[in-house]
Amino acid sequence: MYDPKVIDHYNNPRNVGSFAKGEEGVGTGIVGAPACGDVMKLQLKINNQGIIEDAKFKTFGCGSAIASSSLATEMVKGKSIDEAYSIKNTEIVNELKLPPVKIHCSVLAEDAIKAAIQDYRKRFSVAVKSASGSADTAKG
Amino acid sequence: MVKLPIYMDNNATTPLDPRVLEAMMPYLTQNFGNAASRTHSFGWIAEAAVEKGREQIARLINASSPDEIIFTSGATESDNLALKGIAWGYKSKGNHIITQKTEHKAVLDSCKFLQKEGYDVTYLDVDKYGLVDPETVRAAITDKTILISIMYANSEIGTVQPIREIGEIAKEKGVLFHCDAVQAAGKIPIDMQKTAVDLMALSGHKIYGPKGVGALYIRKKKPFIKAAPLIHGGGHEKGKRSGTLNVPGIVGFGAASELAQKDLPAEMERLKRLRERLREGLTTRLDYVHLNGHPEKRIPGSVNLSFEFVEGESLLMGLKDVAVSSGSACTSASLEPSYVLTAIGVGPELAHTSIRFCVGRFNTEEEVDYVIEAVVKHVTRLRELSPLYEMVLEGIDLNTINWNAEQ
Ligand SMILES: Cc1ncc(COP(=O)(O)O)c(C=O)c1O
Numbered sequence: 001m002y003d004p005k006v007i008d009h010y011n012n013p014r015n016v017g018s019f020a021k022g023e024e025g026v027g028t029g030i031v032g033a034p035a036c037g038d039v040m041k042l043q044l045k046i047n048n049q050g051i052i053e054d055a056k057f058k059t060f061g062c063g064s065a066i067a068s069s070s071l072a073t074e075m076v077k078g079k080s081i082d083e084a085y086s087i088k089n090t091e092i093v094n095e096l097k098l099p100p101v102k103i104h105c106s107v108l109a110e111d112a113i114k115a116a117i118q119d120y121r122k123r124f125s126v127a128v129k130s131a132s133g134s135a136d137t138a139k140g
Numbered sequence: 141m142v143k144l145p146i147y148m149d150n151n152a153t154t155p156l157d158p159r160v161l162e163a164m165m166p167y168l169t170q171n172f173g174n175a176a177s178r179t180h181s182f183g184w185i186a187e188a189a190v191e192k193g194r195e196q197i198a199r200l201i202n203a204s205s206p207d208e209i210i211f212t213s214g215a216t217e218s219d220n221l222a223l224k225g226i227a228w229g230y231k232s233k234g235n236h237i238i239t240q241k242t243e244h245k246a247v248l249d250s251c252k253f254l255q256k257e258g259y260d261v262t263y264l265d266v267d268k269y270g271l272v273d274p275e276t277v278r279a280a281i282t283d284k285t286i287l288i289s290i291m292y293a294n295s296e297i298g299t300v301q302p303i304r305e306i307g308e309i310a311k312e313k314g315v316l317f318h319c320d321a322v323q324a325a326g327k328i329p330i331d332m333q334k335t336a337v338d339l340m341a342l343s344g345h346k347i348y349g350p351k352g353v354g355a356l357y358i359r360k361k362k363p364f365i366k367a368a369p370l371i372h373g374g375g376h377e378k379g380k381r382s383g384t385l386n387v388p389g390i391v392g393f394g395a396a397s398e399l400a401q402k403d404l405p406a407e408m409e410r411l412k413r414l415r416e417r418l419r420e421g422l423t424t425r426l427d428y429v430h431l432n433g434h435p436e437k438r439i440p441g442s443v444n445l446s447f448e449f450v451e452g453e454s455l456l457m458g459l460k461d462v463a464v465s466s467g468s469a470c471t472s473a474s475l476e477p478s479y480v481l482t483a484i485g486v487g488p489e490l491a492h493t494s495i496r497f498c499v500g501r502f503n504t505e506e507e508v509d510y511v512i513e514a515v516v517k518h519v520t521r522l523r524e525l526s527p528l529y530e531m532v533l534e535g536i537d538l539n540t541i542n543w544n545a546e547q
């Protein structure tokens with residue numbers, strides 16, 4: 001029923017946890033709703049080059065939702081925020097071989113990445129350049 | 141060591157009792173006759189076996205006569221026959237049916253079908269335990285009411301309805317009363333001499349009998365109850381249900397009924413003890429665990445718990461050696477949480493976290509203890525992964541958060 005990769009992420013989720021409150025350079029995205037049966041919290045720690053150095057997640061949701069967010073933390077690490085912002089849920093679907101009923105779990109992971117980046121931009125009011133260029137340093 | 145996997149989903153179906161299989165074997169092999177064959181011993185042997193089964197089932201519910209039992213392909217058909225058969229049979233008398241929101245789909249969907257044919261259906265609310273108030277049944281009766289359909293016990297939450305009280309009201313008002321007793325028969329005592337139920341649906345595979353065989357009890361009374369048949373043909377079962385009888389199935393259903401009846405008081409005690417061991421074990425070792433259904437008015441073996449902040453399907457994934465089920469939307473094709481939990485006022489966020497455990501005849505104390513350990517381990521682990529649990533530990537009230545509603 002589940003792809004071995006989903007089971008692996010479920011059994012050994014990568015990057016579980018939260019950054020310390022008020023930690024510098026951290027953007028937090030919380031998406032979903034308890035009433036829908038899925039809530040993802042994704043945090044990105046972004047250095048002053050605009051590169052995602054670290055990521056952490058916590059997820060309330062089915063095994064595919066846990067696997068999608070766990071995979072998302074692996075995918076974003078080392079990427080620039082622009083690159084991370086352009087990650088599509090289909091990449092997660094393909095990697096985890098999610099069946100059609102579980103596609104929304106991957107959409108949620110994509111939304112969580114975008115929400116975390118938006119939060120980071122808001123907090124640190126970063127002007128971001130194109131994906132190839134280096135981002136400005138955080139002003140705040 | 142317990143043998144894995146552990147089956148603890150006995151409201152969905154039960155394993156065939158080996159004694160039932162033994163009773164069935166001759167009818168799957170040398171005694172293959174058609175119970176309707178009147179001209180030779182093959183037919184006579186089959187007919188005798190069917191009549192013995194009818195008696196065993198009649199005895200389980202203390203019916204007045206085996207003639208009150210009509211064999212069907214299962215309780216889904218029995219419910220359909222009761223609802224549609226009575227609706228069609230009493231069309232000239234009225235067009236109103238009363239049922240409740242937590243019935244099995246076999247009843248609810250038959251009602252929806254009848255609504256398309258022009259019948260009026262009242263779907264009564266239940267309270268937070270899943271109980272229907274007999275007085276709301278009384279209040280819903282009109283001069284057009286032809287049938288009340290209320291189940292004995294609910295398969296998801298185990299709540300047992302006040303069937304005797306509702307029966308008295310139906311009798312007083314002269315309205316027929318159908319009861320889906322699939323989850324009650326063989327689990328708690330049923331006595332048709334003391335219960336004014338007119339029609340009752342029963343199923344073989346929920347009581348350690350075979351699948352694909354059920355019965356509809358139709359009380360013999362004056363005036364006769366006219367249930368119009370759904371299936372036409374050779375006129376079997378007094379014309380109420382045509383089709384060559386499932387002889388081995390009926391033999392198995394009969395044997396299963398006799399076994400269930402024989403051990404009933406002791407088995408009720410044993411299952412209740414196992415259920416309470418499970419419930420207590422889980423609720424004392426984990427916080428934020430909620431019982432769904434009535435604390436006492438319930439069938440002995442089943443318990444439905446919500447493990448707040450842990451989505452049900454993810455918990456089932458961890459409990460891979462334990463067969464249980466969840467009311468979470470994520471486990472259903474429709475992505476809707478259980479309508480039964482919704483009807484008892486369990487919000488979607490808790491419905492998503494519900495797990496139903498149903499201990500049965502072949503479960504042991506060791507298995508219950510294994511399940512407790514496994515559930516505690518996985519709930520604890522998944523809560524460490526849960527952003528909701530983290531927020532609650534930080535003192536955040538989840539109801540104050542404005543979750544993005546676009547989903
Ligand atoms: C309350 C209730 N009614 C009816 C049915 C249907 O029974 P069967 O599987 O024999 O069609 C079930 C079982 O799923 C049930 O739990």
Ligand code: FES
Nearest residue numbers: 038061062105470
């Ligand atoms: S969280 Fe409900 S299906 Fe994935």
